[in-house]
Amino acid sequence: MGLRRRRIVRSIIIGVFSVLLAFLLLAPPAWLFISSIADLKDLLRIPLRWIPENPSFSRYAGILFGQGPESEFRKIMVNSLYVATFVTVICVALGVLAAYAFSRLRFPGKDRVLFVLLFSYMLPPIAVIIPLYQMFSNLKMLDTKEALILVYSAILVPFVIWMMRTYFDTIPRDLEDAAKIDGCTHLQTLFRVILPLSLPGIVATLLFAFLMSWEEFFIALILTSTPQAKTIPVAIAEFSGRHSIDFGMMATGGILASLPPVLIALFFQKYIIGGLLSGAVKG
Structure with a gap:
């Protein structure tokens, strides 16, 4: 008992x-x-009420279908999607190839180069934002989506290399040796043998690169100033003005901004967890 x-x-x-x-x-x-x-x-009511008296989806309608000032947020959402997609493609394309080279090839200074890459990833954005601003100002690229794509790619490629190199290290070299015996080159071995086996790690890395570029705030705040190039985090922050705060629009923007991460977590959680676990444990 x-x-x-x-x-x-x-x-x-x-x-x-x-x-x-x-x-x-x-x-x-x-x-x-x-x-x-x-x-x-x-x-603004005190005490707060969990169930509003007159619930309305007018803010969502204004952002998604309206033609007023709220419609700018719709364009900014497209900007974020454009930037995050291009950054993800660039980072995965360059990072996977570089990670395979760091994992399998031997060349002088490999460890030093990898250390420099990881060190550059760990630098806080505030330490490099002034040189970046001056550089893009001289190139006439301030307030452009392309500037954000270049900066985010430069920041995230070392992260992708580190993630995928760890994952490639878990794949037995015997599989590559067998492919080379059959006459495959390094690139053929990569695309026909290694990449299919690395799909969980690639998907996990791809999703993390997308999410990191989707939610980045500080660099976008400094390098963009108009709806032509702004991203969602900057737009949400601007709902908080000097003299007033639009709590409703800020909440609506937050919900819309959180949809891609939530959907990614729901539909790709198997790849995210599998990629991280496989890359974290060798053998």
Whole structure:
């Protein structure tokens, strides 16, 4: 009886803890969504109300289908998608090839070059933003999406190299030796043998590169100034003005900005977890 009672108590404790944890995780996005459909009167009411009196999706309609000032956010969403997509393609294309070279080839100074790459990735953006601003100003590339693509790619390629090199190290070399015996070159071995086996790691790296460029704020804030090149994080921050804060539009922008990461996590979690675990454990 004592053992059964302890099991019941343990189950109750685990259940209560799980409910509290779920509340802590779900309450912020739930309140963000509620704020996006509530009017200003409900948002400023004390005490706060979880269920607004007059819920409305007008902010979403204005952003997605309207022609007023809110429609600029729609264009900015396209900017973010454009930048993140190009950055992902560039980083994966260059990073995978470089990672394979670091994993399989022997050349002088390989470890030093890899250290320099990782060091450049660890540099805080604030340490390099002034030279970057001056460089793009001289090149007449300020306030362009191409400038963001170049900067993000330069930052994320070392990350992709590090991730994929660790993953390539887990693949047995015997498979490559067998392919070379059959007459494959290094590139043929990479594309016909290594890349198919590395698909989970490639997908995980691709998704991380996309998300990192999607949510970057500081560099986009400094290098862009108009809706022609701004990205979502900058646009959301601008809903907070010097004298007023548009809580409703800020919440709506936050919900729309969070959709791609949430969808990616839902549909590609198997690849993300599998890629990270496979790249973290050798053998």
